[in-house]
Amino acid sequence: MLVLGGYGFFGARICQALATDPSIRLLIGGRDGNQAIRLAAQLGLDPGQALAIDANAAGLAERLSALQLATVIHTAGPFQGQDYRVAQAAIAAGANYIDLADGRDFVAGVGQLDDMARDAGVFVTSGASSLPALSSAVVDRYAPRFRELSSIRHGIASGARAPGLATMRGVFGYCGKPFERPAGGRTERTHGWLDLKRHHFRAPVGPRLLGSCDVPDLSLFPARYPTVKTVRFHAGFASIPGHLFVWAGAQLVRYRLLRSLAPLVAPLHAVSQWMEPFVSDKGAMFVALGGTGLDGQPLNLEWQLLAAQNHGTYIPCGAAIALARKLARGDKLPHGAMPCMGLVTVDEYLAALEGFDVREVPA
Numbered sequence: 001m002l003v004l005g006g007y008g009f010f011g012a013r014i015c016q017a018l019a020t021d022p023s024i025r026l027l028i029g030g031r032d033g034n035q036a037i038r039l040a041a042q043l044g045l046d047p048g049q050a051l052a053i054d055a056n057a058a059g060l061a062e063r064l065s066a067l068q069l070a071t072v073i074h075t076a077g078p079f080q081g082q083d084y085r086v087a088q089a090a091i092a093a094g095a096n097y098i099d100l101a102d103g104r105d106f107v108a109g110v111g112q113l114d115d116m117a118r119d120a121g122v123f124v125t126s127g128a129s130s131l132p133a134l135s136s137a138v139v140d141r142y143a144p145r146f147r148e149l150s151s152i153r154h155g156i157a158s159g160a161r162a163p164g165l166a167t168m169r170g171v172f173g174y175c176g177k178p179f180e181r182p183a184g185g186r187t188e189r190t191h192g193w194l195d196l197k198r199h200h201f202r203a204p205v206g207p208r209l210l211g212s213c214d215v216p217d218l219s220l221f222p223a224r225y226p227t228v229k230t231v232r233f234h235a236g237f238a239s240i241p242g243h244l245f246v247w248a249g250a251q252l253v254r255y256r257l258l259r260s261l262a263p264l265v266a267p268l269h270a271v272s273q274w275m276e277p278f279v280s281d282k283g284a285m286f287v288a289l290g291g292t293g294l295d296g297q298p299l300n301l302e303w304q305l306l307a308a309q310n311h312g313t314y315i316p317c318g319a320a321i322a323l324a325r326k327l328a329r330g331d332k333l334p335h336g337a338m339p340c341m342g343l344v345t346v347d348e349y350l351a352a353l354e355g356f357d358v359r360e361v362p363a
Contacts, residue, residue, distance in 0.1 A: 001324060002027040002069050002095075004055050004086065005076030007035040009167060010100055013314050014073060017321045017352065019043040023328040027067065029053040030076070055086050064093035071327050073320050074099040078170030079106045084113060087124055087337070091116050096123040096327055098320050098340075102131060102170060104179075107216035113337035124337035125323070130156060130285060131233070132217050133319035134349050136341040138287040138303050139225065142363055146299060148227045151290040154217070155199060155234040157208040159283035161276060161310040168265045171213075171235075175246065175261040176253025179214040182222050185229040193250040197234050201284040202304055202361050208284070209243045210234035211250070220339055227291070238280045242272070283312030289363075301363035311356040319344050321352035 001018065005011040006028035018026050026049060028036045033052030040050040053063060055076050064072065072090040079101035090097035091113065101107050107127035117124040127133060135154055143149055174192035181188060195212035213235045221231045237243040252258035285305040293299035307315060322344045326333060333343065350360060 001025065001071045001073065001328070002029050002053075002064070002067065003073045003075060004029050004053065005074070005166075006030055007032070007039040008075055009313070010317055011073075011075035012039055013317045014075065014320050014324075015039060015043060017317065018324055019045060021325065021328060024324065025049070027051060027069075031055075060085065061089035061092040064089055064095060067093075069093060069095040071096040071098065071324060073324060074101075075320075077101065077166040078173065079103040080170050080173055082106060084110070087113055087126070088116070091120045091122055091124065094120055094122060096333075097125070098128045098323050099126050100129045100316060100320060101126045102129060102167075102215060104214050104216045104219055107132065107339050108219040110337050110339060117337040118335050121335050123327070123333040123335060125340045125343060126337075127216050128319035128323055128340040128343075129316040130318075131215050132220050133340040133344060134285070134305075134315070134346070135217055135287055136221070136224065137344060137346045137349055139221070139289065140342065141346050142289055142301055142303065143225065145293060145301065146289070146291045147294050147296065149225055149289060149291040150227060151230040152217075152221055152225070152228055152287070153230075153232045153234075153290075154285070154287040155197075155210045155236070156285045157199070157201060157205065157210065157236045157238070157283055159238050159279075159281045159307065159310045159312045161281070161313050165265060165269055168269055169262060172246075172261040172265050172268075174214050176250035176258075177214075178254075179218075181212075181218045181233075182229060182231045191250065191254050193246050194254065195234070196247055199234070199236075199286065201286065202306060204308065205280075205282045205284040205306055208236045208238075209240055209247075210236035211243070211247055216339065220341065224341060238283065239275060242275070242279075281308060281310045283307045283310075283315075285315065303363040304361040306359045306361060308357040311353075311358055314353055314356050315358065318349040318352040322348045325352070
């Protein structure tokens with residue numbers, strides 16, 4: 001099993017979880033072979049389990065085929081603007097494929113590889129992360145309580161630990177940029193990291209500022225849950241001044257006073273790392289469902305996931321870890337290509353995060 005980008009922010013966390021599984025022979029891959037070797041040593045792996053491999057290089061399919069891989073886990077984002085060359089190379093090599101993509105079009109469009117994956121007899125999924133894997137698992141758990149589910153509002157508040165540069169590039173790439181989302185049975189336009197909201201999470205997280213984000217769920221949920229008319233997703237930072245800085249920058253982009261916040265990613269990442277000791281180490285996720293209950297009365301439910309000690313950074317890795325273990329056990333997963341929905345339950349997802357300071361608050 002190869003983790004591409006295996007020494008990166010999320011890749012290293014996935015490798016850490018899989019390295020001790022006796023049913024998995026883990027390979028850590030990325031463009032910098034020395035970084036892969038260092039991580040392999042930290043995890044107690046053989047140096048031969050680290051390799052230099054460029055996901056964008058020609059001949060990737062042949063390289064993967066020569067490694068005789070059963071599964072490729074692709075963590076080398078950002079996925080916004082990427083094509084499916086890694087997934088196609090994995091399919092051509094006869095390997096299953098899992099990625100942690102958060103790009104709306106990328107995850108929603110992976111079905112175009114379905115025929116190719118079926119013909120090869122492999123499992124291909126995109127978005128094996130908090131969205132849409134965990135968010136949809138939560139909706140699937142509670143949907144049977146509704147006669148008609150009409151709205152899904154969900155969001156994530158981060159802790160102090162800054163994500164990797166690739167993740168930040170993806171996030172800041174659409175700051176202030178317009179996108180559409182379902183609202184009351186129609187489509188409404190909003191802008192990235194605007195539409196400022198305050199959400200109250202359970203203690204010890206408390207209230208956080210959140211801004212609107214363009215995520216796969218906005219496209220996928222109306223198709224998966226046909227009665228749903230409104231889908232909204234917001235996200236926010238642990239630091240209120242930091243969040244307001246991004247909000248102000250998004251306003252400048254919206255009104256074309258600034259072309260993009262992307263050039264600021266590297267300095268903002270450095271500032272975030274410097275501020276980490278002074279910012280809350282607690283993060284959270286919520287999924288709020290609204291509609292009509294089985295008794296015909298209005299019903300509103302809210303599920304939350306709380307994390308401390310900066311362990312919220314492990315949450316996006318849960319689906320990839322759970323699916324990797326399923327494949328290693330020989331569990332039957334569907335052949336074909338699909339967004340990561342209905343493939344792991346909430347309990348399976350959280351089991352992959354065992355040992356971390358992550359606590360579920362059921363609805």
